[in-house]
Amino acid sequence: MTNHIDTSKLDEPILDDRDPVYADYMYVADGKVVLSDWHAITAREFKIRIDAKEIRRCDIYGRSEQFFGRAA
8 A cells, every 4th residue: 555645735835045954854855855964054055965956844744644644
């Protein structure tokens, strides 16, 4: 069984290039969930470091609720 995440129902806005990115936070980079290893860099710097075109905030609660049928 494959669980599908409906990203249209998640609160995952695109980060502006000037927005801060923090270590040990999860983000969505080009559609894939990633964990940041860097603290206090900008979204632009993060995109360069991981070779991504788009960074979004990750809705961990919403993803858990869809995947497990409830919030983890």
